Amino acid sequence: MHQISPEALSARENYKLLIGSVIPRPVALVVTQSEAGVVNIAPFSFFNIVSSEPAFVSLSIQRKEGVEKDTARNLRRTKEAVIHILDEENVLAANQTAANLPPDVSEQTVAALTLDESIKVQVPSLNEAKIRFEVQVYQHVPIKKDNQITADFFILAIQHYVIDEQVYEDGKINPHSLKPVSRLAGNDYSKLGELFTLARPT
Numbered sequence: 001m002h003q004i005s006p007e008a009l010s011a012r013e014n015y016k017l018l019i020g021s022v023i024p025r026p027v028a029l030v031v032t033q034s035e036a037g038v039v040n041i042a043p044f045s046f047f048n049i050v051s052s053e054p055a056f057v058s059l060s061i062q063r064k065e066g067v068e069k070d071t072a073r074n075l076r077r078t079k080e081a082v083i084h085i086l087d088e089e090n091v092l093a094a095n096q097t098a099a100n101l102p103p104d105v106s107e108q109t110v111a112a113l114t115l116d117e118s119i120k121v122q123v124p125s126l127n128e129a130k131i132r133f134e135v136q137v138y139q140h141v142p143i144k145k146d147n148q149i150t151a152d153f154f155i156l157a158i159q160h161y162v163i164d165e166q167v168y169e170d171g172k173i174n175p176h177s178l179k180p181v182s183r184l185a186g187n188d189y190s191k192l193g194e195l196f197t198l199a200r201p202t
């Protein structure tokens with residue numbers, strides 16, 4: 001087995017190993033809003049469930065050379081967001097939101113995405129997503145190395161679910177109808193693929 005110490009690697013080398021190993025990763029298409037009212041839309045694959053009771057999810061937003069991303073800044077200041085689950089129907093538009101735009105320009109200017117009013121938060125939602133989580137910040141944890149913040153880790157409390165009828169069946173999500181898209185390494189993504197059932201031991 002190949003053995004490597006993370007301390008011996010650069011940040012980029014660690015990043016490549018992690019995103020190539022932890023696959024597939026769910027993708028959160030996150031909408032936030034600045035204090036000036038600019039709507040920010042961005043995809044993040046450092047995203048997962050934290051707890052079901054209470055309903056919490058996590059979002060880790062990496063900094064580039066110590067510079068905070070718009071999503072993290074908006075979350076810190078307004079404490080609200082809407083997380084949308086990436087799927088086959090919105091992945092192309094979502095990819096456009098990864099464009100490098102200044103903070104005063106919304107990703108709506110480059111992506112075919114339309115806004116809808118949310119129920120429990122002031123931040124708008126996207127019509128093109130089948131699943132939306134309206135969230136509030138429960139906790140923000142700055143991740144540091146050598147006294148410099150390298151990432152902003154958020155624990156987000158779900159305030160409201162909005163789920164398309166075509167994927168909601170008897171209190172459950174139909175994965176075949178959702179058609180989720182996950183992130184791999186580089187420019188690669190993955191569709192749902194073959195499913196199999198394996199009962200847990202008693």
